[in-house]
Amino acid sequence: MEYGNDAAIMADDSPGKPPETTLSEFFESKPAYMAFTITEVTLQPIAGPLPGRIAFKPPVIRLWCDSDECDGLRTMFDPVNDYEVIEEKEPKAQDRYIEFVCRNCTRSRKRYVYFVEYNAGKKELIAVKFGEYPPLSMHLPSRLRKLVGTDQEKFNKGLKSEAQGLGVGAFAYYRQVLENQKDRLIDEIIKVVNLRSPVPQELLEELEQAKRETRFTSAVEKIKHGLPEVLLINSQNPLTLLHKALSEGLHNGNDEECLEIAQDIRVVLSEFSEQLQTALKDDQELKKAVSRIQNRSKKHSDK
Numbered sequence: 001m002e003y004g005n006d007a008a009i010m011a012d013d014s015p016g017k018p019p020e021t022t023l024s025e026f027f028e029s030k031p032a033y034m035a036f037t038i039t040e041v042t043l044q045p046i047a048g049p050l051p052g053r054i055a056f057k058p059p060v061i062r063l064w065c066d067s068d069e070c071d072g073l074r075t076m077f078d079p080v081n082d083y084e085v086i087e088e089k090e091p092k093a094q095d096r097y098i099e100f101v102c103r104n105c106t107r108s109r110k111r112y113v114y115f116v117e118y119n120a121g122k123k124e125l126i127a128v129k130f131g132e133y134p135p136l137s138m139h140l141p142s143r144l145r146k147l148v149g150t151d152q153e154k155f156n157k158g159l160k161s162e163a164q165g166l167g168v169g170a171f172a173y174y175r176q177v178l179e180n181q182k183d184r185l186i187d188e189i190i191k192v193v194n195l196r197s198p199v200p201q202e203l204l205e206e207l208e209q210a211k212r213e214t215r216f217t218s219a220v221e222k223i224k225h226g227l228p229e230v231l232l233i234n235s236q237n238p239l240t241l242l243h244k245a246l247s248e249g250l251h252n253g254n255d256e257e258c259l260e261i262a263q264d265i266r267v268v269l270s271e272f273s274e275q276l277q278t279a280l281k282d283d284q285e286l287k288k289a290v291s292r293i294q295n296r297s298k299k300h301s302d303k
Helices: 005-012 023-029 142-163 167-180 182-193 201-211 216-221 238-250 255-302
Strands: 020-022 035-039 043-045 053-056 061-065 072-079 084-087 094-102 109-119 124-133
Touching (some): 023 035, 023 061, 061 094, 084 109, 142 167, 167 182, 167 238, 182 201, 182 216, 182 255, 201 216, 216 238
Parallel strands (some): 020 035
Antiparallel strands (some): 035 124, 053 084, 072 094
16 A cells, blocks of 8 residues: 555555544644545545546534634634545545534634545545644643643643654653652542542542552552442543553553553543532532522521
8 A cells, every 4th residue: 555755655664454434534733744544534536527536515613713813722614625536546645634613713724734545445534634824733732731740741741742743752741740649639539439428438538548649550559449430431430541641651652552552541531620610610600609698598587
């Protein structure tokens, strides 16, 4: 399978079928110079005087918009063209250009140059991102920024490594952040646990013991009781998920797999920061509501 000059060099380092991803994920977050098998895409033959062509509909993608009006993550970046047309029987990868525009402000644009190849026999679409403008960048949500504390610069280096497809580097930075911020993360969990009624004392004791461990993975192994349901991610303990990801990455020197593990760590940690924030916010709002009701009742009784 050929990918053109630069892409062919990259593809030779990754024998076998390229990893799978959706078309939206390919544009939103996948690094350049890596081949991906595109899933969940509908390919349609084009009728007309020029046979042997197929088309697919570009997705609506989710990107960060830096315009003054948006300045945040926007769900809707629409493709400028309704369809991407490729030659079905062309044996080599074909250069493609695609552009997306922010639906909210209609000013911010994202442009990509990529290779695409269609395997008619397997009905597979293989794509390699060659360049994009503005460059791929990953923004650190405010809740996650708070959770990583003094390691924001290190986490940003991990984000940059991930954006450049440097899996081993991204994993190493994220692992250091988890090791350094272990106590902060556990302290945030303790805040949520203390809101439970009755307070699970055995879990609190295990969390305090975990803080005395020097390594994140060893700390997680000290926690035998389950975390409050409000902190679970898809019914899974986020600490256990992060523990598994770190363990897999430490025994894996493959850059491509390390990149996937690093992405998983970032996504889980980001979602966990949201869960923590939501749990604490809900409790604060409940306390305010109870306090307001009590104060109103007291005023009425005083009258």
